[in-house]
Amino acid sequence: MIGSFKQMDKKRQAFDAKKPSADYSHPFFQSPILPVFGSALSGMLLALSFPGYGNSTLVFAALIPLLFSVQSASVKKAAWLGLLSGFVFFMMSLSWLQNLTGMVSGAGLKVSALFGYVVLALYCALYCIPFAITAALGIQQWAGKNLRSNVRLMFALTMVWVGFEYLRGVLFTGFPWNPLGVTQYANATIIQVAEWGGVHMVSAYIVWMNVGLYITFRQYTHGNRTKKYRPHYELMIGLLPVALSVAHGINLLLNGPMPSNSVTVALVQPNITQSDKWDAAKDQDVRERLEELTSTATRLKGLDVIIWPETAIPDFLRPRGNRVSYNMVDRLASQGTPILVGTMDYSELEGKTTYYNSSILVGTDGLEIAKYDKQHLVPFGEYVPFPKLMGKFTPVEIDFGHGTGSTVFPLKNKAPFSVLICFEDTVAPLAVNATRAGARWLVNQTNDGWFDPSAQSEQHLAHAVFRCVENRMPMARCCNTGITCTIDAYGKINRKLDPLTKGFTTVSLNPRPAGLEQTFYTQHGNAFGKASLIAGATVLFVLRSNSRKRRKKDETKES
Numbered sequence: 001m002i003g004s005f006k007q008m009d010k011k012r013q014a015f016d017a018k019k020p021s022a023d024y025s026h027p028f029f030q031s032p033i034l035p036v037f038g039s040a041l042s043g044m045l046l047a048l049s050f051p052g053y054g055n056s057t058l059v060f061a062a063l064i065p066l067l068f069s070v071q072s073a074s075v076k077k078a079a080w081l082g083l084l085s086g087f088v089f090f091m092m093s094l095s096w097l098q099n100l101t102g103m104v105s106g107a108g109l110k111v112s113a114l115f116g117y118v119v120l121a122l123y124c125a126l127y128c129i130p131f132a133i134t135a136a137l138g139i140q141q142w143a144g145k146n147l148r149s150n151v152r153l154m155f156a157l158t159m160v161w162v163g164f165e166y167l168r169g170v171l172f173t174g175f176p177w178n179p180l181g182v183t184q185y186a187n188a189t190i191i192q193v194a195e196w197g198g199v200h201m202v203s204a205y206i207v208w209m210n211v212g213l214y215i216t217f218r219q220y221t222h223g224n225r226t227k228k229y230r231p232h233y234e235l236m237i238g239l240l241p242v243a244l245s246v247a248h249g250i251n252l253l254l255n256g257p258m259p260s261n262s263v264t265v266a267l268v269q270p271n272i273t274q275s276d277k278w279d280a281a282k283d284q285d286v287r288e289r290l291e292e293l294t295s296t297a298t299r300l301k302g303l304d305v306i307i308w309p310e311t312a313i314p315d316f317l318r319p320r321g322n323r324v325s326y327n328m329v330d331r332l333a334s335q336g337t338p339i340l341v342g343t344m345d346y347s348e349l350e351g352k353t354t355y356y357n358s359s360i361l362v363g364t365d366g367l368e369i370a371k372y373d374k375q376h377l378v379p380f381g382e383y384v385p386f387p388k389l390m391g392k393f394t395p396v397e398i399d400f401g402h403g404t405g406s407t408v409f410p411l412k413n414k415a416p417f418s419v420l421i422c423f424e425d426t427v428a429p430l431a432v433n434a435t436r437a438g439a440r441w442l443v444n445q446t447n448d449g450w451f452d453p454s455a456q457s458e459q460h461l462a463h464a465v466f467r468c469v470e471n472r473m474p475m476a477r478c479c480n481t482g483i484t485c486t487i488d489a490y491g492k493i494n495r496k497l498d499p500l501t502k503g504f505t506t507v508s509l510n511p512r513p514a515g516l517e518q519t520f521y522t523q524h525g526n527a528f529g530k531a532s533l534i535a536g537a538t539v540l541f542v543l544r545s546n547s548r549k550r551r552k553k554d555e556t557k558e559s
Helices: 002-018 033-048 056-060 064-070 075-093 095-103 107-141 147-168 180-184 191-221 233-254 274-278 280-298 324-333 387-393 422-426 428-437 456-471 520-524 527-558
Strands: 263-269 305-307 339-349 352-362 368-373 409-411 414-421 441-446 475-479 485-487 493-495 503-509
Touching: 033 056, 033 064, 033 075, 056 180, 056 191, 064 075, 064 107, 064 191, 075 095, 075 107, 095 107, 095 456, 107 147, 107 527, 147 191, 147 233, 147 527, 180 191, 180 456, 191 233, 191 456, 191 520, 191 527, 263 280, 263 414, 263 475, 263 485, 274 280, 280 305, 280 324, 280 503, 324 339, 324 352, 339 441, 352 414, 368 409, 368 414, 414 422, 414 428, 422 428, 422 441, 422 456, 428 456, 428 520, 441 456, 456 475, 456 485, 456 520
Parallel strands: 263 305, 305 339, 414 441, 441 475
Antiparallel strands: 263 503, 339 352, 352 368, 409 414, 475 485, 485 493
16 A cells, blocks of 8 residues: 555655746747736735725635736835735725715815825825835745745745834824734634734734745646745744644633623714715704613613713713803713713813814713823824915815823723724724723724725724734724624624614623733833834845846846
């Protein structure tokens, strides 16, 4: 039996040795259209992996067409192919931005909204260029030589992608939307490693596996596998980190949620359209809907706090004159449960008025317990950069002020919490700062009505999942139109309200236990992202220098 297996293996090796290698001189392989198609295909596959399309498994192979497209390209061509791939990716995954055209009136502002969408997608695509250049240079210098060179290529491309993904999230105040790791938000087993390296560590596993698969496929297409049979070491090495992270995640999840003194919250989802929020004639309708839902919720026993979404009331909670909204909140809170109100606020200092997007906790005596002002503002939504130049292209009439830090809201005999307003749950350092300040659970108050109906609300929720895992903190999300839910400390989502419906839900969550050691991520922030940026920039510099040296050497030989 053993002899027959050996004989079969010899026959197969002899057959492989006679098998011709692929002929890449054929016009099909030399077509300039093929790399363009591969680059665009990668962009489409990346976008299809994100919420809204929901094919999260595709992301583990989405970069392979781009890698094949740039493998023989010059630096300049690789840069253009990387830009194209990134542009297709962000145009598709950010397509919900088109809905802003329905929120503004006038042809000029509608064109400006569309132009802004295209410019943002193009800007984000710039961060794909270093990856494409590194791929072109790295493949030409390392790929296929030996196992060590192949692993070096896997490491280099992973560091470059993750490093520049991190840079996109912090440069110019940052746009940390849709890092690759977000595609796995519903896969609780694989995302638990975020407690060490954040969402970017999940991105790293994805890129690592993409490059391992690419090298495996390339060894077939370039004839390497025709020489002799050997195991797919690069494929196994590519799968190893994913397998280990899944095993780690299963171990954590089987241990169950962390026990603590639970907090019971009521989350109110009024489902007010954005046009109604802007219509002063509908102000009383908005108040009546909030009062109806909240009055019903207060009849339930055992509530610790009632939460309203971002800018829930149509005016200021603390006005100097008109007290309609304050009187309503005072009346509702006096029924026995504090209310966390999303509201606009302002301060006056030396004749200057500064407006804020705020969250105010009102006690059962009608007095303010604590207040938080939003720190990370949305450009062209809450303030206008370069107002003299850009002011005429946006409907924003006033600039909001930045908050100065996290607020820890106390609850009587319950764990304290901190608030993240709107897109602040996509900004990882804000959740870290809140955890360090003493918060034991998080609240996200959001109004995603600007973009409904679209994939935006699902993508927004996906980012919030990672803030919970990174800090081992549960979160209550209260949204105007959805998605209202809770997320536990392991990233598992508990949904009880459908999007675009009016209602409220009561949920109990387990705050982070007092005295529990902070996660590595909470203690050190995005150390992994920073290290990846340094390593990626170094790799790119070394590869570029080697390429120039080789070119000069070749020119010297020719002369």
